Amino acid sequence: MLRYVELPGARAFRAVGLTPNIITVLGFAVCVAGAALVALGWPLYGGIVFLAGGILDLFDGALARLTGRASPFGALLDSVFDRLGEAALFVGLGLYYLLADLSPPMMIISMLSVLLGLVFSQGVSYLRARGEGLGAFTRSGIMTRTERVAILGVGLIVEGLLPVPIMVWVLWVIAGVSCFTLFQRMFTIRGILERQAEDNG
Known part of the structure; x- marks a missing residue:
């Protein structure tokens, strides 16, 4: 389904002369702008802008394949800025709660949801990268980056x-399901590595 969106978008970006790496950096900048809006207390506009940054991320890889400019460095750049853009939103949410007039118990609950959401979300992404470094390629799991960006x-x-x-409870859901996804992906990678060891044995 996404290819029906990615390809026309990639063609449009090619027509205006943008490169895949520019799209990657632009998507990151838009996500950071969304995070800043959230930190300033405008979650509605921050959410819209953050989703726009996430949508831009759909097109850098498609544009790279369309123009024959796919490269290991481009993939690395995309991966790094994806992580940083998502982390920026969690920072924005943390500032959003710090600047809000919350009771001490609610402040603790809110900040803990932000921290756990960040830790487990980044852990899921790290496992994918670490697995690929070991030769185990998988995007398995319930709460991948696509789902996190959409839900956030x-x-x-x-x-x-x-x-x-409601956002604090959304963050708790993200943290909990991401924690489950982390272990789900870990055991998936273990299974792949064990099968590879058997095949090589």
Whole structure:
């Protein structure tokens, strides 16, 4: 399904002369702008901008393949800026809660949700990179980056639209499911490595 979006978008970016690496950096900058809006107390606009940055990330790889400019460094750049863009949003959320008028218990709950969400989200992404370094390629798991970006963006938009602060509970869901995904992916990678060892044996 995504290819029906990626290819037309990649063609449009090629037509205006943008390169895959420029799209990667631009997507990161948009995500950081979304995080800044969240930190300033505008979750609705921050969520919309962050989703726009996540959507831009769909096109750098497609543009690289379309133009024949795919490279190991481009893949590395994309991976690094994906992680940094997502981490920036968690920083923005942390500032959002620090600047809010929250009771001490709610402040602790909110900040803990941000920290655990960041730790487990980055852990899932690290496992994929580490597995690929060992020759085990997998994107398995319930809460991958695509799901996290979508849930974070939509959660922020709903937070901005409703008078009820739901984002902290969204973060707890992300943290919990990401924790499960981390171990799910770890055992998937172990299975791949064991099969490779048997095949080589």
